[in-house]
Amino acid sequence: MATVNGIARRLCTGMIGATMTQALADFCPGILHAVPAKDGLLMRVRLPGGQLPAATLAAIAGLAARHADGGLDLTARANIQLRGIRPAALAPLVEGLCAAGLLPSAAHDRIRNILVSPFAGVDPTELIDLTPLAATLDRALIADAALARLPAKFAFTLDGGGRGFDPGGGDLTLTAVATGAGPRLHLSLAGRPTGLGVTADAATTLLVRACHALLAIAADRDLPARGRVIVRDPAAYEDFLRRVAAGACPAPPRRKPSAAFGILAEATGHATLLPTIAFGRLTATEATRLSEQANRFDFDIRLTPWRNLALRHVDRSDIPTLGVPLDGSTGFAGLAACAGSEGCAQSLADVRGDARMFANAIAGTAPPDDWAIHFAGCAKRCALRGRARVDLIATQNGYDVLFDGTLAHAGLPPEQALAAARTAYPTKAP
Numbered sequence: 001m002a003t004v005n006g007i008a009r010r011l012c013t014g015m016i017g018a019t020m021t022q023a024l025a026d027f028c029p030g031i032l033h034a035v036p037a038k039d040g041l042l043m044r045v046r047l048p049g050g051q052l053p054a055a056t057l058a059a060i061a062g063l064a065a066r067h068a069d070g071g072l073d074l075t076a077r078a079n080i081q082l083r084g085i086r087p088a089a090l091a092p093l094v095e096g097l098c099a100a101g102l103l104p105s106a107a108h109d110r111i112r113n114i115l116v117s118p119f120a121g122v123d124p125t126e127l128i129d130l131t132p133l134a135a136t137l138d139r140a141l142i143a144d145a146a147l148a149r150l151p152a153k154f155a156f157t158l159d160g161g162g163r164g165f166d167p168g169g170g171d172l173t174l175t176a177v178a179t180g181a182g183p184r185l186h187l188s189l190a191g192r193p194t195g196l197g198v199t200a201d202a203a204t205t206l207l208v209r210a211c212h213a214l215l216a217i218a219a220d221r222d223l224p225a226r227g228r229v230i231v232r233d234p235a236a237y238e239d240f241l242r243r244v245a246a247g248a249c250p251a252p253p254r255r256k257p258s259a260a261f262g263i264l265a266e267a268t269g270h271a272t273l274l275p276t277i278a279f280g281r282l283t284a285t286e287a288t289r290l291s292e293q294a295n296r297f298d299f300d301i302r303l304t305p306w307r308n309l310a311l312r313h314v315d316r317s318d319i320p321t322l323g324v325p326l327d328g329s330t331g332f333a334g335l336a337a338c339a340g341s342e343g344c345a346q347s348l349a350d351v352r353g354d355a356r357m358f359a360n361a362i363a364g365t366a367p368p369d370d371w372a373i374h375f376a377g378c379a380k381r382c383a384l385r386g387r388a389r390v391d392l393i394a395t396q397n398g399y400d401v402l403f404d405g406t407l408a409h410a411g412l413p414p415e416q417a418l419a420a421a422r423t424a425y426p427t428k429a430p
């Protein structure tokens with residue numbers, strides 16, 4: 001362990017100064033790329049596959065308490081953000097994260113965005129458990145120096161074909177489909193099915209080849225190496241298909257998204273718990289308590305795209321003892337909000353204060369599984385993933401309120417905007 005820590009310290013040495021310099025030029029955060037926000041520096045820690053061992057959660061919680069604002073923000077790409085970091089705290093925080101094994105490659109700090117179903121391995125409906133593929137892909141990315149040139153927001157989604165979880169936005173997605181010859185993994189580029197696929201044992205090679213194809217095509221055409229850019233350029237897309245050169249594979253069928261909170265059955269008779277976490281933010285104390293419970297009650301933890309956690313392999317008799325909110329009646333189920341004026345200088349409203357008022361007003365009722373409401377401090381809509389039933393977007397003149405993506409009210413004061421949102425809330429008893 002001493003050797004590992006020594007390597008981690010050497011890895012971090014000399015990078016802290018670079019961190020601050022990069023902060024000014026590039027606003028996609030990483031461990032070595034802390035970016036300035038209204039409340040201090042902000043950092044994003046990648047957790048490929050959303051895997052969060054209890055020891056890792058405890059380590060991050062301790063570092064957040066000592067060197068950041070004491071909170072862990074869970075992201076929709078199943079990573080964790082730390083914020084409110086003072087410049088003097090940056091070096092010990094980076095060193096602590098390195099020592100916890102969370103920065104295996106400085107060059108690949110920000111490109112290890114690998115989203116896997118939070119139910120992988122315990123979902124009775126999945127075709128393939130893609131947990132091992134996430135680990136193999138992560139190792140392949142780190143081993144390939146050229147892939148460090150992928151854009152910081154580049155993202156992979158690995159979908160074993162069970163419960164729906166994909167919020168969209170992945171550059172490269174593999175989805176398991178059943179075929180007469182056994183399961184295959186179908187490749188999509190920025191959500192567009194390519195009709196190409198491979199068996200699971202060839203998947204890492206395919207994804208690495210696809211990354212190199214995107215980098216080469218982007219360099220040839222002076223474009224960003226992002227799936228959504230290449231897919232919009234017919235010649236570039238054709239070039240991509242040629243370079244990927246995989247076999248034909250049927251596109252996956254559409255599936256209903258999973259519930260984002262509650263108790264879900266596992267194949268073994270155990271349960272997966274999806275607690276509601278207000279604004280996807282855990283305090284360090286809550287995170288430490290969860291890590292202790294994971295050890296004591298022998299469950300494992302994965303990050304989800306709904307900014308909460310999946311507590312897996314839970315013995316049903318332990319559920320009351322865990323004391324986590326599962327019935328969706330806190331008012332925060334299905335609610336997403338950006339940092340607003342509490343943490344972002346661009347915000348035109350106290351988004352979180354208004355979202356809290358909405359949550360308090362509906363607390364005690366439980367929404368249906370597909371309820372989604374989103375609050376944004378400006379048109380950038382950082383917290384939105386996929387679609388929301390109700391969208392409140394702050395403008396210079398008040399909130400614009402959208403229902404299913406269509407503008408219903410423009411420039412409402414907060415009380416009227418919240419009242420309008422209430423009209424779209426499909427109350428049902430908890």
Ligand code: SF4
Pocket residue numbers: 338339340344345346347348376377378379380381382383
């Ligand atoms: S949506 Fe706008 S106000 Fe909210 S965090 Fe993003 S940039 Fe800031």
